[in-house]
Amino acid sequence: MAHDDGLHEAHAACTLGLEAALTEELTELGYADVRTSRGGVTFRASHRGLVEACLWLRTATRVTELLGRGPAFSRESFLELAAALPWEKWMRVTQTISVDATIRDSKVSHSGFAGLVLKDAICDRFRRQVGERPSVNADNPDLPLKLLIVRDEASIWRDWSGESLHKRGWRPVLVKSPLNEAIAAGLLRLSGWDKKSPLLDPMCGSGTFLIEGAMWAADRAPGLGRSFAFERWPDIDQKVIATARAAAKARGKATLPAPILGADRHPGAIALARKGAEAAGVADLVSFTETSLDQWAPDVTKPMIVANPPWGERLGEGEDLMVSWMDLSRWVRRFPDSTVCVLSGDAGLTKHLGLRADRKWPLMTGPIECRWLRYRIDSRPYMGTDTKDTP
Numbered sequence: 001m002a003h004d005d006g007l008h009e010a011h012a013a014c015t016l017g018l019e020a021a022l023t024e025e026l027t028e029l030g031y032a033d034v035r036t037s038r039g040g041v042t043f044r045a046s047h048r049g050l051v052e053a054c055l056w057l058r059t060a061t062r063v064t065e066l067l068g069r070g071p072a073f074s075r076e077s078f079l080e081l082a083a084a085l086p087w088e089k090w091m092r093v094t095q096t097i098s099v100d101a102t103i104r105d106s107k108v109s110h111s112g113f114a115g116l117v118l119k120d121a122i123c124d125r126f127r128r129q130v131g132e133r134p135s136v137n138a139d140n141p142d143l144p145l146k147l148l149i150v151r152d153e154a155s156i157w158r159d160w161s162g163e164s165l166h167k168r169g170w171r172p173v174l175v176k177s178p179l180n181e182a183i184a185a186g187l188l189r190l191s192g193w194d195k196k197s198p199l200l201d202p203m204c205g206s207g208t209f210l211i212e213g214a215m216w217a218a219d220r221a222p223g224l225g226r227s228f229a230f231e232r233w234p235d236i237d238q239k240v241i242a243t244a245r246a247a248a249k250a251r252g253k254a255t256l257p258a259p260i261l262g263a264d265r266h267p268g269a270i271a272l273a274r275k276g277a278e279a280a281g282v283a284d285l286v287s288f289t290e291t292s293l294d295q296w297a298p299d300v301t302k303p304m305i306v307a308n309p310p311w312g313e314r315l316g317e318g319e320d321l322m323v324s325w326m327d328l329s330r331w332v333r334r335f336p337d338s339t340v341c342v343l344s345g346d347a348g349l350t351k352h353l354g355l356r357a358d359r360k361w362p363l364m365t366g367p368i369e370c371r372w373l374r375y376r377i378d379s380r381p382y383m384g385t386d387t388k389d390t391p
């Protein structure tokens, strides 16, 4: 069976603080009824639209579709809602499920319990119909479900993405960075980069900003290098998936209007960045230099400079950290009429930039509240001395 029955209520989730960037993305892609909420954006889309959302959204971490919504004032009422849904349309009995439950302001106090009720309802329905029941697989389910109970209302969603959408497939799994691909993409969008000006990251580490920036500027779909949960579902037309993938492959520019350049003093970081760019298919569009930033003088004008300088790592590194921020402060002033965006989790270090931000966006990366700060460097040429600008 394969059909696409009109528009479905959908939700794209993102890191707290990036909702505006994701809203812009969904609007640009032409989705209907785009509405911003906390931690995500709701919209409406056909199955084709949801396939495309998974392939194209850069800032989202997952895309879910509403399967059913109804009262959950008691176990019985919720069971009734869950058991009445046509599960056999969305999965085969030989496939596996998982339930991730969230409960807010509800009499149902235990999310694990609510999840179990949903699993039981699905299994009972299959047992009644075909005498067998699907199994649970928490790690790699065919049908990942989200259950949300808010006060007396439950909504049940299926997760089209499977693994988080920030995993594009270009970064080696073992590289851990607080700046994941979806966050980097969202921050670039917030920065206002026009994709035509040079993009520089003088402390590029594994190159997340620049690789994401190159993919965005070159119109490459971030999801082309990976698979998704929806590819295993019986009601999604394989032809729709193939067409969307082929259309995405056919797009993508081979050249960019301006250079995308990165530097880092750590040879291991530069090696990772080059590997990542290769895997992402943008090695020809980004170039990395192993150098300390005070030695780095890229020949560009009016760039967008982005950076995630070190902060808050290990005790005893305070002095080093401060020096990095002061180096960055001197370095950015070499570029008149540029825009500088910096991710910081430490206001004490940020003040060493000696610049006044014209925009500040709060952002939650895991449990840490950070700020994405934007500065404008004016057109006065840098005279080689430290600035006296107020922090």
Ligand SMILES: C[S@@+](CC[C@H](N)C(=O)[O-])C[C@H]1O[C@@H](n2cnc3c(N)ncnc32)[C@H](O)[C@@H]1O
Residues within 6 Å of the ligand: 177, 179, 202, 203, 204, 205, 206, 207, 208, 209, 263, 264, 265, 266, 269, 291, 292, 293, 294, 308, 309, 310, 311, 324, 327
């Ligand atoms: C938090 S990491 C950046 C992570 C990066 N955004 C990523 O995607 O992996 C900070 C980086 O700044 C680099 N760094 C610090 N001081 C530097 C300096 N003076 N010159 C060049 N790189 C520097 C470090 O080597 C480190 O890789």
